Amino acid sequence: MAAGGTMSGISGDAVVSLRDVHKSFGATEVLGGISMDVGRGDVVCIIGPSGSGKSTLLRCINALVPVDRGEIVVAGMTVTSPTLDKLALRRKVGIVFQQYNLFPHKTALQNVMMAPIHVLKRDRREVEELARQLMRKVRLSGKEACYPGELSGGQQQRVAIARSLAMKPEVMMFDEVTAALDPETVKEVLTTIRELAEDGMTCMLVTHEMGFAREIADRVYFTDRGVIVEHGPPKELFGSPRDPRTREFLEHVL
Amino acid sequence: MVAEWFRQLKESANVNLTIFYDRFDGLTYLNGLATTVKLSAACLALSVVFGIGGAWLQRSGWAPLRWLVNGYVAFFRNTPPLAQLYFFYFGVGSIMPLIPDGAGGTHRLFDNFQWAVISMSLFAGAFNVEIFRAGIEAVPKATTDAAEALGYSRFGAYIHIVLPLAFRISLPALNNNLVTMVKGTTIAYAIGVPELLTASATIWNASTNIPEMMNVLMITFLALVGILVVAMHRIERALHIPGYNR
Ligand SMILES: Nc1ncnc2c1ncn2[C@@H]1O[C@H](COP(=O)(O)OP(=O)(O)OP(=O)(O)O)[C@@H](O)[C@H]1O
Ligand SMILES: [Mg+2]
Numbered sequence: 001m002a003a004g005g006t007m008s009g010i011s012g013d014a015v016v017s018l019r020d021v022h023k024s025f026g027a028t029e030v031l032g033g034i035s036m037d038v039g040r041g042d043v044v045c046i047i048g049p050s051g052s053g054k055s056t057l058l059r060c061i062n063a064l065v066p067v068d069r070g071e072i073v074v075a076g077m078t079v080t081s082p083t084l085d086k087l088a089l090r091r092k093v094g095i096v097f098q099q100y101n102l103f104p105h106k107t108a109l110q111n112v113m114m115a116p117i118h119v120l121k122r123d124r125r126e127v128e129e130l131a132r133q134l135m136r137k138v139r140l141s142g143k144e145a146c147y148p149g150e151l152s153g154g155q156q157q158r159v160a161i162a163r164s165l166a167m168k169p170e171v172m173m174f175d176e177v178t179a180a181l182d183p184e185t186v187k188e189v190l191t192t193i194r195e196l197a198e199d200g201m202t203c204m205l206v207t208h209e210m211g212f213a214r215e216i217a218d219r220v221y222f223t224d225r226g227v228i229v230e231h232g233p234p235k236e237l238f239g240s241p242r243d244p245r246t247r248e249f250l251e252h253v254l
Numbered sequence: 255m256v257a258e259w260f261r262q263l264k265e266s267a268n269v270n271l272t273i274f275y276d277r278f279d280g281l282t283y284l285n286g287l288a289t290t291v292k293l294s295a296a297c298l299a300l301s302v303v304f305g306i307g308g309a310w311l312q313r314s315g316w317a318p319l320r321w322l323v324n325g326y327v328a329f330f331r332n333t334p335p336l337a338q339l340y341f342f343y344f345g346v347g348s349i350m351p352l353i354p355d356g357a358g359g360t361h362r363l364f365d366n367f368q369w370a371v372i373s374m375s376l377f378a379g380a381f382n383v384e385i386f387r388a389g390i391e392a393v394p395k396a397t398t399d400a401a402e403a404l405g406y407s408r409f410g411a412y413i414h415i416v417l418p419l420a421f422r423i424s425l426p427a428l429n430n431n432l433v434t435m436v437k438g439t440t441i442a443y444a445i446g447v448p449e450l451l452t453a454s455a456t457i458w459n460a461s462t463n464i465p466e467m468m469n470v471l472m473i474t475f476l477a478l479v480g481i482l483v484v485a486m487h488r489i490e491r492a493l494h495i496p497g498y499n500r
Contacts, residue, residue, distance in 0.1 A: 064403060097400065101394075105422070119410065146497075149497020
């Protein structure tokens, strides 16, 4: 097992590396030894039954949840080190949640502008220009002055993506971002993510959209009860799953 | 001319509103009004500061700080406000050091007006702590998670996200408490602060027009509270978020 505080044993070109990550909530073990490497520009999808620890995994990667054991390195920073600079980490990793969690008292544009101004202390005018550009990127030009409560779920989710992008992260994580949306708006959000991936953004997606995972992922990880059961290119994992647990899960969802 | 009309009113209908024609009573009452307004404004501002500060400290990671706030809230919520006023003015006030006034004499660190502000702000502030606490707890964890994931510190998230939302959620309860507080400023009568009740009593004792002054006092408070309610309503409307209803 790798020692904490160094980058020992983790390959150089991975943007996100996990080694034997363990996490329990009380007596329940939620992550039971997860290892994975995500290279720059990779798009990986994590699939698996409810409660298998997918959300917890993403939350460990940006230190919203502390791990019990193991090592996580993101963009050269050891997340599991006690001296971790959380702000520096969160500049590198963006996360978008299922419940978009926009700040309801601010307009769409302000939502995108807030963190760069408050957290990064960047110049307001520069940030506004960036924010307008990002609103165009997620195809929401014209909605800048709307409050979250005035936007559809899909529109809110795209604002949430723009808000994360405004921090100029190296890795974007998406936690079932389409699960709360109606089918109409799912497509808009998936389009946004697809375009991001095509631009070369490193993406980690937890998703129930198997069709999308198959289309977009470089690699798919199947998790069950806190461990990675198997992983591989989508063609292999969806086409000829090796483990019976994977097969059973896929039969259920496909 | 107005004074003349009220003098006539006394002669013809035996309604003796001295404050409108007697210069001394008029000034006494105006001074009472000004004092009540100042007292209310000071308590309003301070009690909101105590409420916000207390609610913040209550979430501190350091247990003794939380106990301190909880103790403060329990003490001021569960003891009579009049007893608290006496406690400060006669109790704490008497053991405070006297300040030399430079002319050979001494004076107290705080006068009765200031003690009234301190005591009543702490009292209303204890309720405000609870009100803001409820508002903060009503802000979804998911919202603070999002702030944290964007790199906000706990304090930064409190200032920019939690507090603005919690404040809006708290407004109706805060309105009630502030109205109660303004009405409650009359207890300052007990330590001789020349506020409206004290002024009215001075006037009706001298001019023996108790029924008239009672009515004037009540109407004045109705107007004061009415102004406060309208102002709070304006704030509520100004802070309304389009499309946001909870
Ligand atoms: N903060 C927490 N405290 C206690 N238990 C938790 C906490 N967060 C998650 N859990 C538990 O950990 C387990 C895994 O949760 P997690 O949210 O990671 O699963 P998931 O794979 O994302 O599931 P889903 O597909 O339903 O989102 C669940 O049993 C959950 O109840
Ligand atoms: Mg989840």
